[in-house]
Amino acid sequence: xxxxxxxxxxxxxxASSAIFSLELKLVLFQQRRVNRESLKLLNKLQTSSIQQxxxxxxxxxxxxxxxxxxxxxxGHALAVLHEMxxxxxxxxxxxxxxxxxxxxxxxxxxxxxxxxxEYLEALxxxxxxxxxxxxxxxxxxxxxxMYFRRxxxxxxxxxxxSCAWTIVQVEINRCLLFVFRLTGKLSTQGMDS
Amino acid sequence: MLLSxxxxxxxxxxLYPVVFISLMFGILHALSDSPDESCIAFNMTLRNFQSxxxxxxxxxxxxxxxxxxxxxxxxKPAGEMVVEDCINITRSFCDLTxxxxxxxxxxxxxxxxxxxxxxxxxxxxxxxxxxxxxLEPPEFEIVGFINHxxxxxxxxxxIPKMLVGKNLQTYLxxxxxxxxxxxxNLHRPKIDGNTTGNFTYVIDKLIPNTNYCVSVYxxxxxxxxxxxSPLKCTRLQPGQESESSESVKIGGIITLFLxxxxxxxxxxxxxxxxYICLRHDYPKVLNFYKLSAWVFPELPPLEAVAIVEVIHxxxxxxxxxxxxxxxSDSDNEAVPRASAGGYTMHGLTGLCPLASTxxxxxxxxxxxxxxxxxxxxxxxxxxxxxxxxxxxxQSECTDGDYERRGNQxxxxxxxxxxxxxxxxxxxxxxxxxLNSVFVRVQDDDDAEVPPMLSCLPxxxxxxxxxxxxxxxxxxxxxxxxxxxxxxxxxxxxxxEDAPSDESDTSESDVDIGxxxxxR
Numbered sequence: 001x002x003x004x005x006x007x008x009x010x011x012x013x014x015a016s017s018a019i020f021s022l023e024l025k026l027v028l029f030q031q032r033r034v035n036r037e038s039l040k041l042l043n044k045l046q047t048s049s050i051q052q053x054x055x056x057x058x059x060x061x062x063x064x065x066x067x068x069x070x071x072x073x074x075g076h077a078l079a080v081l082h083e084m085x086x087x088x089x090x091x092x093x094x095x096x097x098x099x100x101x102x103x104x105x106x107x108x109x110x111x112x113x114x115x116x117x118e119y120l121e122a123l124x125x126x127x128x129x130x131x132x133x134x135x136x137x138x139x140x141x142x143x144x145x146m147y148f149r150r151x152x153x154x155x156x157x158x159x160x161x162s163c164a165w166t167i168v169q170v171e172i173n174r175c176l177l178f179v180f181r182l183t184g185k186l187s188t189q190g191m192d193s
Numbered sequence: 194m195l196l197s198x199x200x201x202x203x204x205x206x207x208l209y210p211v212v213f214i215s216l217m218f219g220i221l222h223a224l225s226d227s228p229d230e231s232c233i234a235f236n237m238t239l240r241n242f243q244s245x246x247x248x249x250x251x252x253x254x255x256x257x258x259x260x261x262x263x264x265x266x267x268x269k270p271a272g273e274m275v276v277e278d279c280i281n282i283t284r285s286f287c288d289l290t291x292x293x294x295x296x297x298x299x300x301x302x303x304x305x306x307x308x309x310x311x312x313x314x315x316x317x318x319x320x321x322x323x324x325x326x327x328l329e330p331p332e333f334e335i336v337g338f339i340n341h342x343x344x345x346x347x348x349x350x351x352i353p354k355m356l357v358g359k360n361l362q363t364y365l366x367x368x369x370x371x372x373x374x375x376x377x378n379l380h381r382p383k384i385d386g387n388t389t390g391n392f393t394y395v396i397d398k399l400i401p402n403t404n405y406c407v408s409v410y411x412x413x414x415x416x417x418x419x420x421x422s423p424l425k426c427t428r429l430q431p432g433q434e435s436e437s438s439e440s441v442k443i444g445g446i447i448t449l450f451l452x453x454x455x456x457x458x459x460x461x462x463x464x465x466x467x468y469i470c471l472r473h474d475y476p477k478v479l480n481f482y483k484l485s486a487w488v489f490p491e492l493p494p495l496e497a498v499a500i501v502e503v504i505h506x507x508x509x510x511x512x513x514x515x516x517x518x519x520x521s522d523s524d525n526e527a528v529p530r531a532s533a534g535g536y537t538m539h540g541l542t543g544l545c546p547l548a549s550t551x552x553x554x555x556x557x558x559x560x561x562x563x564x565x566x567x568x569x570x571x572x573x574x575x576x577x578x579x580x581x582x583x584x585x586x587q588s589e590c591t592d593g594d595y596e597r598r599g600n601q602x603x604x605x606x607x608x609x610x611x612x613x614x615x616x617x618x619x620x621x622x623x624x625x626x627l628n629s630v631f632v633r634v635q636d637d638d639d640a641e642v643p644p645m646l647s648c649l650p651x652x653x654x655x656x657x658x659x660x661x662x663x664x665x666x667x668x669x670x671x672x673x674x675x676x677x678x679x680x681x682x683x684x685x686x687x688x689e690d691a692p693s694d695e696s697d698t699s700e701s702d703v704d705i706g707x708x709x710x711x712r
Binding site (some may be wrong): 171 | 265267268270271296297298299301317318321323324362363364414575
């Protein structure tokens with residue numbers, strides 16, 4: 001009886017790993033497309049003269065070193081990726097008027113993020129069945145959450161001014177490029193495994 | 194009147210300073226305040242793995258003689274930083290390799306144009322490296338061979354900090370485009386931040402004597418335009434490849450010719466030796482159809498023989514006392530037991546030694562004191578003593594000789610088996626070489642006629658020996674006889690009936706009557 005159950009568990013793991021491998025490749029392919037579209041749409045946001053906003057610059061302490069994509073496992077990278085996209089989606093979904101950004105561009109930006117989040121959630125659910133590593137993932141997720149908390153606090157402090165949004169736009173560009181590196185790392189790991 | 198005239202004169206005079214001040218204020222404001230971000234256009238390129246920032250003033254009427262470049266970043270509050278290598282430069286570009294180290298950073302460069310000591314213009318703009326940096330194709334060379342092309346891409350000895358490590362393959366990939374006519378193939382060799390010096394990539398499996406063009410470029414993985422390099426073309430070498438192909442063809446033709454010649458010669462040889470012929474009957478040795486028979490040769494068919502039951506007769510060895518009386522041993526003789534074929538060992542054995550020993554036996558017929566003939570060993574079953582087909586009872590030896598021979602044989606056999614001849618279960622089967630004997634061709638009519646045997650070779654008998662003749666006569670008359678053949682119907686011609694001169698058993702004396710060969 002135990003042998004039969006063990007055999008079934010092994011089969012499920014093998015099948016899920018195969019499915020996960022295929023799913024990961026598809027998700028990463030989609031992620032690269034989302035990254036390009038997000039950058040393009042975000043940079044269509046017309047901001048005030050950036051020279052005027054130089055006094056409003058702030059270092060939000062993007063946790064690049066602590067969440068270095070080259071240092072942790074595939075499961076942790078997926079968790080960080082998912083948390084970052086989730087926070088970016090939440091940031092721009094809020095009913096905060098953004099002058100200079102066309103509504104169509106904003107909607108398309110949010111739709112791309114939402115679809116990618118769904119793919120990632122399905123993939124993370126499959127990954128969670130294989131192995132448990134939630135403790136390390138939660139720590140990394142917390143760091144990402146704290147980073148975006150700082151951004152939101154800044155916006156509130158600056159009363160969501162034009163210069164504040166200009167500064168935030170520049171910071172989100174850095175986030176998306178961090179997501180680029182993370183996606184590249186996952187692609188490399190997926191090809192090697 | 195005068196006041197009105199004075200008022201009219203005063204108004205223009207009051208305006209002039211206002212205008213002048215305003216103009217001066219505006220100029221000063223323009224100079225002291227942040228430079229106009231729109232007066233300049235920056236262009237950042239990655240040229241031979243060097244970050245080059247070039248600029249062009251939008252107002253072409255303003256032509257400074259010298260430029261000074263400075264920059265700041267947007268990710269953190271930082272001051273203006275002047276690029277040391279780009280102070281009072283006459284060129285309109287600056288190498289920022291290892292100055293700008295982050296691809297994800299947004300930089301704000303500022304260019305101040307001077308003419309002499311006069312500042313003419315100060316312009317700035319933002320540069321987001323990941324999106325705004327264009328990738329120029331690398332320098333490369335191609336070397337064409339017969340069926341492949343070596344593409345040598347020149348990498349710098351040191352990769353810029355912004356692309357070192359995994360960043361290079363994260364943001365860009367190297368693409369080698371191979372064109373031949375309308376066919377385009379893309380090759381994506383793997384590179385990383387550790388790739389330095391001359392990087393060689395081989396495009397193989399090409400068609401010789403064909404023109405190929407190669408283009409190399411970097412493909413940005415984020416956004417950005419692709420800038421292809423100018424095509425470099427080469428025509429692959431044709432000579433050796435075609436010659437080798439021709440030599441291969443010639444070799445193939447020669448090989449085929451040799452195979453055909455060998456095949457034809459084999460056919461001719463087989464035909465000559467008779468394996469291949471028009472007839473269907475070919476030598477049995479070449480009959481491979483019966484492979485089993487070839488591998489396991491069949492034993493020669495046994496000659497038709499009849500089994501003779503050997504009857505052992507135990508009797509004393511009688512010493513011949515040179516008496517020619519009745520030497521009938523009928524009292525001492527046991528009734529020879531008739532075999533199924535009607536033959537007995539008695540007499541018959543004297544008649545039927547083996548061919549190999551027949552001569553010796555016959556010699557011993559004439560010399561009764563001779564030693565026992567070289568009889569076959571009883572254990573030699575390979576040459577069993579058998580009576581073949583029918584044969585005449587006639588022999589060149591007398592009955593006495595037969596007796597002696599029989600005695601010898603019986604004695605010989607009695608040595609091995611002293612069982613009584615009566616009801617003896619022992620049977621000795623012996624073979625007789627029919628070539629040395631006369632056999633009877635058993636007809637259906639003569640089925641009852643027991644087979645007879647004359648196993649005495651002709652050459653071994655000396656019928657002119659009067660002793661033998663007399664002995665045989667006496668035996669024949671004395672015994673009256675008990676012929677070796679129990680069938681009274683046997684007709685035999687005794688030697689008395691045959692002229693002694695005709696001892697030679699010539700074939701002319703052979704008379705086949707009733708199936709017997711007589712002499």
